[in-house]
Amino acid sequence: MTTEALLHRGTVGSDGPAERSVPWGSMVLPLAALVALADQFIVVVLRTSVGSIERTSDPALSWVRESVELLPVHVVAVVVALALVSRRWGDVPRGRGPAVGTVLVLAATTALAGAAILLASSLWDYHLQAAELVHHAETHRTCVDACLTRAEHASLVVQLKAVGVGIPMLAVTNVVLLGWAVALRGRPIVAASYRSGARPRVVIDxxxxxxxxxxxxxxxxxxxxxxxxxxxxxxxxxxxxxxxxxxxxxxxxxxxxxxxxxxxxxxxxxxxxxxxxxxxxxxxxxxxxxxxxxxxxxxxxxxxxxxxxxxxxxxxxxxxxxxxxxxxxxxxxxxxxxxxxxxxxxxxxxxxxxxxxxxxxxxxxxxxxxxxxxxxxxxxxx
Known part of the structure; x- marks a missing residue:
């Protein structure tokens, strides 16, 4: 059995047991940060176009702040993707097919996370816009009953259209960005890393x-x-x-x-x-x-x-x-x-x-x- 196979199985080598772990610093955080910045840029652009007026000021600041705050969501998506990749192609996928498959799996899971964020943001915009419409109707009595219902429906349709436009944009953006990142890396994505001869540690449930x-x-x-x-x-x-x-x-x-x-x-x-x-x-x-x-x-x-x-x-x-x-x-x-x-x-x-x-x-x-x-x-x- 080769050394690589031994490490893949996490067996004991000359330096002690190989401890399997998630490659946080080399894989997870860089990829999650890259996707978070790109996906949140799309979300903020769509919000600026059709979102509630309260949420359209300072788009650049909103993009940076939300990218940082939503980074853990994308971290979850990347970790799940690496788990799927490890199960399907091993901890270090090699070859053109596994490399392309790794990019597609990463793009799919991160796009799902981005789509969930976009949907939540659009629904929140609709919630605020509906509240504004009701307040305006109660204050000015210019659009009530059927008119108000049509206005709320129109607002919801606009938000759903933004989601429909944004999801393909997220998917394509993530495929391109992650493919570019893998190409620049010049070697396979690592789905799991190992530390040989790791010191014994207290096992926490x-x-x-x-x-x-x-x-x-x-x-x-x-x-x-x-x-x-x-x-x-x-x-x-x-x-x-x-x-x-x-x-x-x-x-x-x-x-x-x-x-x-x-x-x-x-x-x-x-x-x-x-x-x-x-x-x-x-x-x-x-x-x-x-x-x-x-x-x-x-x-x-x-x-x-x-x-x-x-x-x-x-x-x-x-x-x-x-x-x-x-x-x-x-x-x-x-x-x-x-x-x-x-x-x-x-x-x-x-x-x-x-x-x-x-x-x-x-x-x-x-x-x-x-x-x-x-x-x-x-x-x-x-």
């Missing part, structure tokens, strides 16, 4: 790692919305500070001593937060300055809720394993582990971007707690 990241991510999102809630109702701001500190404490506790008690408390606390969020978005909380008034659903609270659901799932899985007496330290493939980590980071970044903080606002000034009101206020001011 993948579920435990995901639990810690989900708790930290949710805490960061809650920290990002503290200023907004402090301005609305100080008690709510203090509550989110307490939640943030509790989640960070739980993450440290899980990392150092992942016992049954901390898993139960973390699961109960996370379920409580999800239930509280559901009540606040449906019936409204029975106290506060806006008692019994449902709050609008936003990107920040959706992201925090998703991370809390992940935390509950990880806690239950770890508790089930402990009850069955299964050994700890369960690990999956390097690509699956990398994709999960990148996905949690992506959800966290999206949540922070939807918090309404001026420096990171993904929704271009309308991502606050009362997004519809903000949109209507800007329309009225105009």
């Amino acid at each position: 993948d579920r435990r790692l995901a639990l810690v990241l989900a708790l930290v991510g949710s805490a960061l999102v809650h920290a990002a919305v503290v200023p907004e809630h402090m301005g609305e109702w100080r008690a709510a701001g203090v509550f989110f500070v307490v939640v943030e500190l509790a989640q960070v404490t739980a993450a440290l506790w899980v990392w150092r001593q992942p016992g049954r008690l901390v898993l139960v408390l973390t699961a109960v606390g996370s379920v409580g937060l999800v239930v509280l969020w559901a009540v606040s978005r449906t019936a409204g909380l029975p106290f506060g300055p806006e008692a019994w008034e449902p709050e609008p659903v936003g990107l920040a609270d959706l992201s925090a809720g998703a991370l809390e659901v992940v935390a509950v799932a990880c806690c239950l899985s770890l508790l089930r394993a402990e009850r069955r007496g299964l050994p700890r330290g369960r690990q999956h493939s390097a690509h699956l582990r990398g994709a999960v980590v990148a996905a949690i980071v992506a959800v966290t970044v999206l949540g922070i971007g939807g918090s309404g903080l001026p420096a990171v606002d993904l929704l271009s000034g309308t991502g606050g707690h009362h997004d519809v009101d903000a949109a209507e206020g800007q329309t009225g001011a105009g």
Whole structure:
């Protein structure tokens, strides 16, 4: 058996075991950054053409900021593509056919990610435009009922046409860019890398790692919305500070001593937060300055809720394993582990971007707690 075959199988060589890992620095991050800049440029150009007026100012700044903030989404796409390539053609695809196939797989997964971002952006534009149309109709009474319905339908059609035009543009752009990158590289794409003779390391259960990241991510999102809630109702701001500190404490506790008690408390606390969020978005909380008034659903609270659901799932899985007496330290493939980590980071970044903080606002000034009101206020001011 050749040396390359031994490395591909991850067997033990003269220098010790070969540890299989995702090539983050040499492959994933450069390719994801290249695609993020290109795809987000297309999204911003289409938004500037047909998007809501609130989101069309400073297109260059929006392009750079959103490319950076949406980079983790493209990282997930690249890691998934490399996993598919590794399964189909091996960790170092050789030959013209596998090389072309690698480019096409990378282009397909990254184009899907770009298409999802474009669709979400277009739907958000439609949401803002529909709110503006309703506000204008209620204020001026010039277009109501059937007229308003036709105007909203026309706005939706324009946004869907933008998506229909943008998706082929994303696909072609990604094929060309990734093919160009592979050609400049001058050698095959590496789907997985190896380190021979790696030092022994502590094996961390993948579920435990995901639990810690989900708790930290949710805490960061809650920290990002503290200023907004402090301005609305100080008690709510203090509550989110307490939640943030509790989640960070739980993450440290899980990392150092992942016992049954901390898993139960973390699961109960996370379920409580999800239930509280559901009540606040449906019936409204029975106290506060806006008692019994449902709050609008936003990107920040959706992201925090998703991370809390992940935390509950990880806690239950770890508790089930402990009850069955299964050994700890369960690990999956390097690509699956990398994709999960990148996905949690992506959800966290999206949540922070939807918090309404001026420096990171993904929704271009309308991502606050009362997004519809903000949109209507800007329309009225105009």
